[in-house]
Amino acid sequence: MASSQARKFKVEELESVRGIAALLVVLYHLPNWNPFIHHLPIIHGAGFMVDLFFVLSGFVIFTAYQNKLKNWSDVARFQFLRFGRLYPVHLLMLVIYLMIETLKYVLQTKFGIASLSKPPFEENNFYAFLREFFLVKAFWPNETAMTFNSPAWSISAEFYTYLIFAVITLYLNKIKTFVFPLISLICISALFLYQPEHYNFMLRCLAGFFTGCTVAYFILKHGHADGALLPVFTIPLxxxxxxxxxxxxxxxxxxxxxxxxxxxxxxxxxxxTPDNIFKRYLSKTWLIWLGTVSYSLYMSHGAVLWFYNQVIRVAFHHPEVVIRGISTPQFTTGESILLSIIYLMICFTLAQLMYSYIEKPFREKSRRFLNIKN
Structure with a gap:
């Protein structure tokens, strides 16, 4: 395999890919302020970037842990680290969304200001809160799982996929490189044959994650020391x-x-592949930064958007139309572009703050708790 220094840069390049994918997801969730932006094909179909996340996650986890899970103590440590990585940000956002529902309820009952979209605590109810709190929402039908912080469905799916990976690695270590692609193939086949549009979250996560494990095994087993095994056109393709x-x-x-x-x-x-323009671009500092804060960006952008929409309503009083059950202000193309840029700047700022004060510190605390030095 490549040297440790080369591997470092390659990991940074993958971080950049994760950051770009997260940015596209944020743009995908922009309200339909104007059809021009909302219906741009690359944005309109950016929900697939979550599946790219899953493949990246499988690659990273397999590369880091393929030979480290020898007993149940290792599995517990592994799952605890995953919990410390995911849950603090998730819990913070759940509390914020609970505050949003409470605010909507107070405005409606005390001041007669009804929500223009969904009534408070109708969908984001007690049972939805429990599903969110215990990270099990991905096991429910898609529509049921899209409560409170809707992007958290992927965190729920990943957390239990990590556990499946760990158990297979523990008990079927000698044949895991056969089992992992088999799981991926079965899940992709199920998605192809049955097209479960309303119950596909776990299937998508398993398909992507174990595809990532499979490509990681291929790279670890067959990669040359100079890193040049595939032609340059592989990346643009x-x-x-x-x-x-x-x-x-x-x-x-x-x-x-x-x-x-x-x-x-x-x-x-x-x-x-050998060094090329695509890899050099993915090594740009700002893209690596975007990948670093991508989890915080992904988890927080929905709440930012809710507050942002309220400010827009009060500030501009533009006509609104109901789109997919959500009342949405309408703007010109130019106004929508400007509003989107301001929204992204706010999202980036909050993502950096959340990464610095929540995500990174709690991840480090979980590692110190287990006496992990590096």
Missing amino acids: SIVLILSVTILASGFYGYGLIIYPASALLIAGILL
């Missing part, structure tokens, strides 16, 4: 495939399933 999915696919089935092999090809291209 994978990017074209991923973009074609976001533009052409109509759902998480059929052509949309290309996202898994395309994401794997992108990872392999980054790690196993």
Whole structure:
């Protein structure tokens, strides 16, 4: 394999990919202030970037832990570290969303100001709170799982996928490199054959994560020391495939399933091709930073958007239309672009603060608790 120094830069390049994917998800959730922005193909189909997250996660976890889970103590430590990585930010956002529901309730009952979209605590009710609190929302139908902080469904799915990975590695270590691609193949086949649009969260996570494990095994086993095993065009080819999915696919089935092999090809291209313009661009400092704060950005952007929308309503009093059950102010194309830029700046600022004061400190505390030095 490549030297440790080279591997460091390759990890940074993958961080950049994660950051770009997170940015596209944020843009995907922009309200339909104006059809021009909302219906841009790369933004309209950016929900597939979550599946790219899953593949990246599988690659990282397999690379780091394929030979480290020898007993149940190792599994417990592994899962505790995953918990320390995910849960503090998740819990903070859950509390913020609970405060939003409470604010909506007070405004409605005390001041007669009714919500323009969903009534307070109708969908974000006690049972939804419990599902969110215990990280089990991904096991419910998609519509039921999209409560409180809706992006947290992927965190729920990943947390239990980590556990599945750990148990398989512990008990089936000798054949795990057969089991992992088999799980991925079964899940992709199920998505293709049954097209479970309303119950596919765990299938998507398992398909992506174990695709990532499979490409990690391939790279660890077959990668050359100089990192040059694949032609340079592998990276642009994978990017074209991923973009074609976001533009052409109509759902998480059929052509949309290309996202898994395309994401794997992108990872392999980054790690196993010679130095090229794509890899140099992915090594840009600002992209690496975006990848570093991507989890905080991903988890917090929905709450930022709710508050931002309220400010827009009060400040501009523009006409609103109900789109997918949500009352949405309407603006010109230019106004929407400006509003989107300001929104992104706020999201980036909050993501950096959340990373610095919540995500990173709690991750370090969980490692210190287990006496992990590096």
